[in-house]
Amino acid sequence: MNYESSISHQSSDVDYLTDEDIAARRKRRNLIIVGVLLVLAIVAAYVMFGRGGNSAGGAGANSAANKQVPRVTVVVPGQTSVTNVITATGSLGARREMPVGVVGEGGMVSHVWVEPGDWVRQGQVLASIERSVQSQEVNQLAANIAVAQADARLAQSELDRASALVARGFISKADLDRKTATRDAARARVAVAQAQFGAGRARVGRLDVRAPASGLVLTRAVEPGQVVGAGSGVLFRLARDGEMELKAQLAEGDLARMREGFAATVTPVGTPTTFTGHIWQLSPVIDPQARQGVARIALAYDKALRPGGFATAEIVSGTIQAPLLPESAVQSDEKGNFVLIVGKGNKVERRDVKVGSVTSAGIPVTSGLSGKERVVLTAGAFLNPGETVIPERAKATK
CATH class of the missing domain: 1.10.287 (Helix Hairpins)
Incomplete structure (x- = not known):
């Protein structure tokens, strides 16, 4: 009995261990496999998303860097035939008082x-x-x-x-x-x-x-009853034949380009009316202080031309070949007029210029530009010399 009991007990133990052990082992194996897979998945995700994030960050940095370089519109103006008009101001008076x-x-x-x-x-x-x-x-x-x-x-x-x-x-x-x-x-x-x-x-x-x-x-500076004599001074002032003139003040350089007979358009202050005249005399001397001379513009009589009044004159002094730019491209400061150009390496450069009178087509640049430069058309006030830009070519001003 003891033997059988012993065998029977051993047999039952073997059967129990086998079923439970197999199930437990399978469960532990499955858990281990799942855990390993989770770990591998986490590692793979870390590697994948970590590197991807770094790539996205690099692209973002490059994009930000690109955004920091401004894009500007430039034009190569070339040379245009421009009627040279010089603007001057002065006082009206009798041509022969x-x-x-x-x-x-x-x-x-x-x-x-x-x-x-x-x-x-x-x-x-x-x-x-x-x-x-x-x-x-x-x-x-x-x-x-x-x-x-x-x-x-x-x-x-x-x-x-x-x-x-x-x-x-x-x-x-x-x-x-x-x-x-x-x-x-x-x-x-x-x-x-x-x-x-x-x-x-x-x-x-x-x-x-x-x-x-x-x-x-x-x-008229005399009235009835007044006692007058040789020392009384001027009693009347007359304009011979009623002819008037404008004594236009011109810079030394502009005066050198003037010739007698040049046509001029005169506009008195306070009136939109313009009058046509011509230069009949040029000053033979230059004011050493103001560095200016006088061009005397003859005008026919008109009631609107009052001696002593102030007027503006536009004098046509011929045709020149010069770059023509819109007003937005020309700036000025205490040093004078200037433009910004895009030079080597797309670097912004300042170029001092001299300009003529503003016309409906633009501003002629009389000196400082050859016409082959890339001139910044707009946004010049927001740029600094030496700054790198991305130039975008625009159509030249005609």
Whole structure:
């Protein structure tokens, strides 16, 4: 019994261990496999996503770096035929101003015959001076002529009678000569009296203030009752034939390019009206302080052209070949005008330039550019010399 029991017990133990052990071992094996797979998956995911993240970060950095390099629009302007127009400013005035004052001894003004803005002819009376005393003096001189003429007639009669008596021997030759001299002296006194009378009339005539030439009355500085004389100064100012001019102030370099006869368009301040004229005289000297000269532009009379007023002139001085840029490409500071160009290595460079007058087509660059440079059109205010940019070519300005 003991043997059988022992065998039976051993047999049951073997059967139990086999089923449980197999199941446990399988379960542990499966868990180990699953764990290993999870570990491998985590490692693979780490390797995959870690490297991918680094690649994405690098791409992001490169993208950010690219975004930090600005893109700018540039143009190669070339050379364009541009009408060279120089703008200048100056004061309006009479082309030939005529100051008129007292010519004679003067006196009290009895009447003023003209007002500013009136047209007068040569010799017209502008103002009259009281002349009662001078008129009496002229009358006296006229009477002296009559006296001298009467003496001359008497002397001539006595000479005629003496000449008739000489042949009969009643009068000597010497007496005849004396009477001839008396007649000649009487005639001379007539001439003197006439000359004095003429001088007196001339003095009276000079009491009238007259226009020296035809023209426009600009100013009047005299009133009736005013006492005037040689030291009274200018009583009237006239513009001969009403001609006006603009004394345009030009820089030394611009003046050197001017020629007499160049056309100009003048616009007075405060009015949109323009007037056409031409340069009739260029200043022979330059102001050593301002480094400027004067171009005198002749203008026909118009009521809108008031002497002393301020005006702007545009003078056409021929055609030049120059790069033409839009206003956005040209900048200025305390050093003057400049543009930004894209040079070697796409580096921004500053280029100082001189420009002409602004036109509807753009701004001509008279010096500083050859036309082959890549000029920054816009965003120049946000760029600095030496900065690297990505240039994008635009169509050249026409």
